[in-house]
Amino acid sequence: MxxxxxxxxxxxxxxxxxxxxxxxxxxxxxxxxxxxxxxxxxxxxxxxxxxxxxxxxxxxxxxxxxxxxxxxxxxxxxxxxxxxxxxxxxxxxxxxxxxxxxxxxxxxxxxxxxxxxxxxxxxxxxxxxxxxxxxxxxxxxxxxxxxxxxxxxxxxxxxxxxxGQVCEAVVDLSGTIAVRWSLKEAESPRQPNDSQTQHKPNGTKLSDLSLELKERCAISCCVHSASTGIPELGQYHAMSVMEWTIVTMITGEQVELIRIRNPWGRRSWAGVWKEGGSGWPSLEPSCAQALLGRTAEGEFWMDEAEFQHEFDEVTVGSPVNEAGHLQSIYTGSYLTHSHQIGGRWVKGHSAGGCRNNSTFSINPKFWIKVCERGEVLLSLLQYGCPDSPAEGGGLQHPHLQAIALHMWKVEKKHFNLNRMLNKPPLVSHTHTYDREVVLHAHLNPGFYLLVPSTFLQGAEGRFLLRVYSSCPASLSVMKSPPVQHCSEGEWETISSHSCWSPGSTAGGSRNFSTHGLNPNIPLTVTYDPGGNNTKVTLRQHRPENSLHAIGFHIYKVPDGESLLTPCATSPVVSCVPHAHSQEVSVFCRLQPGEYVVIPSTYQPELSAHFTLTFTRRIHRKAVQSQELLGHVVQEVSCVSVMRR
Incomplete structure (x- = not known):
């Protein structure tokens, strides 16, 4: 070189x-x-x-x-x-x-x-x-x-x-939302609708788009297998759709013609609308001459029937105007309100997998508040990780998880989360090995619960949730419900905020007689199915350059007693030695009973605020769901990449 x-x-x-x-x-x-x-x-x-x-x-x-x-x-x-x-x-x-x-x-x-x-x-x-x-x-x-x-x-x-996938490049070069539609599958059955939504399923046809929208959208087409009309293409090749036009034939019949560009830079079409093909004499000579005059090197025309027959899939990128407003490909309306928020799936904490798992409820959860009836477009985009394979040995795509997005309408201010998640979602997208999945709906005013998930339980990753709407709306993270409302969940997380104050609650480590002055945080364990069932995390709120050495001890409160004397009792679990770290934690097994956690700095008389977080395993019945990882044909199209 x-x-x-x-x-x-x-x-x-x-x-x-x-x-x-x-x-x-x-x-x-x-x-x-x-x-x-x-x-x-x-x-x-x-x-x-x-x-x-x-x-x-x-x-x-x-x-x-x-x-x-x-x-x-x-x-x-x-x-x-x-x-x-x-x-x-x-x-x-x-x-x-x-x-x-x-x-x-x-x-x-x-x-x-x-x-x-x-x-x-x-x-x-x-x-x-x-x-x-x-x-x-x-x-x-x-x-x-x-x-x-x-x-x-x-x-x-x-x-x-x-x-790679055309939709990924379209998003990276515009920040829009792109969807992929199969041209070969029959339209999937519509999901049950109520008065709240009219969901446009993945089976939406390209013909549903107006001619004006087709001209404004970024549209490409691809073949997944050897083409008959374009024999040189072989498998997995993508082309650009440059123009759509409706022309009137000499017989008075109207036909939609599509101008396509092959990135190879040569015309590769043997149909009736090839240059010199049998279709052109059916048009007025001036019309035919004008259309042929618009074809540059590597471009050719075909009609809609040929397009549907030759290509397997289209990618459609939503138009975005100079104000940054995304135009809906379903209605043509501009979605003038937008929000985005990031999140992550963390194994053992927020990676609950699909609805087949009893841990589904620990997945990240988000609220959408819709202020008036309007059109809403939702996108779940997972961060790509090209340097490492998917968790769980996923074979369908080397870099992505199979992801899905589910949405429920919440009618009451106080509700049972697990009972809600057992119900069929109002709108959902099946798990698929795509970087991004998209939902479209018309929603009435109210609150909606969004749950992004991976198909595999414990699969980790980061994601971005985007919401575009024609009406005022808000997007926020759902806070963990109080302990008493989580009794059916498999895991629950609660946090306690306190501080070490010199002269009162800054007793230092067990090396000092003042250790018992530290805050005493109660912990109740109710469920022990075997294995680790409790995670305790201590986080100090101080700048990185002035951290204290921190740690904690977990003490068992004797049955029938309500008070603890740390100096006379040995801890059942300890997170030591004290570390100059922002956060320390321990994952352990505790028998059912009452405990006290005493967080401390190593030296006494040091001041700092801290948060103590408990993640406990608790009994919950599995969700009644038979969720599948897409359909076989859909999976093949989802993982195919344009490489020719």
Whole structure:
């Protein structure tokens, strides 16, 4: 591998021009390039390089030897929306020929709710002095190659772009919500509706979208198996939908035509609407000439029936206007209110799995308050973790959990949580190995309970919950219910806040006779099914640079007594030695009975506030549910990736 350096030019130390930026695990065909790649700056590849060509059609991406058609479909989306393009690729950056140009470019990508900046140099991988990965149709334009490099840096290497989902790239390049619809499955049965909601199921048809919406949306189409009309495609290839139009044939019949762009940059369609095909004579010559005149290199037309037959799936990204308002693909209305909040599934604490598990109720829970009837779009997006496989050895997707989102309408201020969760959800999305799942509903005013979950119990991960609505609404975390309302749950968590005060409650460790002055926090254990059943966590509220050494002891209160004399009693469990840590904890087994937990600093007479948290196992019946991990056909489509 060879690199040519220029004095004074920026060379990115975090994404160097060597094999570490090309490869990650050598599991794709890409390592065949070992030793053949040189890294050149655009001015070394051609004379007078440009970011964007003078001819708009020449700005479209053309796929190289890297299998990232899924990313290039999202790049084509940017060319249809100047607002999105300026967000991802901020304008007015120094270019070749400018006196201050140093070979550095800045990009922005939407990641887990935030726009983050990625800087790269302009050294690009080439073979025989020609770009070997994606490029523009114009050999002098470099915006696609530079964006691809920035996205490869974001993902870790070029090899990590070999396969992926169009919907993920669309979201990363716009911050919108994208959904995937199968063109081959029969429409799934609608869920039971009441007066509160009219849920649009995953079986929504592309034909449900108005022509105006189709033009505004970012839409791509893909094949999962070898195509009959496009024999060269093979499996897993994505294309961009560039235009929808309805034309009137000479017979008076109307037909919907779709202009499609192949990222390979060549026309690959043998149907009746190919150039010179049998469909064009059925149109007025002027109409046919106008449509054919709009086809650029790599583009072709097909009608709706051919589209439905040839492609297996479409990805639809919701339009977002310059004010940041998302437009509903179901109604066309702008959802002018939006909220987002993060969360996580933690094993043994908030990773309860699906509704088949008795631990479902420990999953994170959120409130949506809807102030007036309106349209609501909900998204659960899990944070990707490309460096580690899914928990539980998931075989369907190497980096993602199977996730779902359920929603219940809560009619009363005081309610039994477990009884509520045993009822069928008002709206839900089945568990699937997607980065993001989406719900759509029309909701009446009131409170709604949202529960995001993984299919596997104990599967850990972080997620972002987003809510877009046409009406005023709020999103908040549901606080843990009081102890007396949790008797049926398998685990419950309660917290106690107190402080060590010099002269009264700062007694120090058991080395000091004043140990008993520390706060005495009662703990009741009622259920012992065997194994660890109690977790106690002590957290001090002090700056990191001034932490005290903290620990605690758990004492058993003798049966029939209500008071404890720590100096005359040995603890049954201790969290020692005292540690200069923000938080210390112990996970143990305690027999049913009354206990006292005494948290302390090692030295007496030290001041600090603290929180003591108890997580206890308690008896609860399993939820009556037979939840399945999607349908077989759905699973196949959910995990397929566009790699050709």
């Amino acid at each position: 060879e690199t040519r350096e220029h004095h004074g030019m920026f060379a990115d130390p975090d994404f160097p021009a060597d094999d570490s930026s090309l490869f990650c695990d050598y599991t794709t065909p890409l390592p065949k390039l070992l030793g053949d790649v040189t890294w050149l700056r655009p001015q070394e590849i051609c004379e007078h390089p440009q970011l964007f060509p003078d001819e708009p059609a020449a700005a479209h991406p053309k796929q190289g030897i890297l299998g990232d058609c899924w990313l290039l479909c999202a790049c084509s989306m940017l060319l249809k929306n100047q607002h999105h393009l300026n967000k991802v690729f901020p304008p007015e950056q120094p270019l070749w020929g400018d006196r201050v140009y140093r070979g550095e470019f800045r990009f922005q990508f939407w990641q887990n709710g935030l726009w983050i900046e990625v800087r790269v140099d302009d050294r690009l991988p080439c073979i025989n002095d020609t770009l070997c990965f994606s490029r523009c149709q114009s050999p002098r334009a470099f915006w696609v190659a530079l964006l691809e490099k920035a996205y490869a840096k974001l993902r870790g290497s070029y090899e990590r772009l070999w396969a």
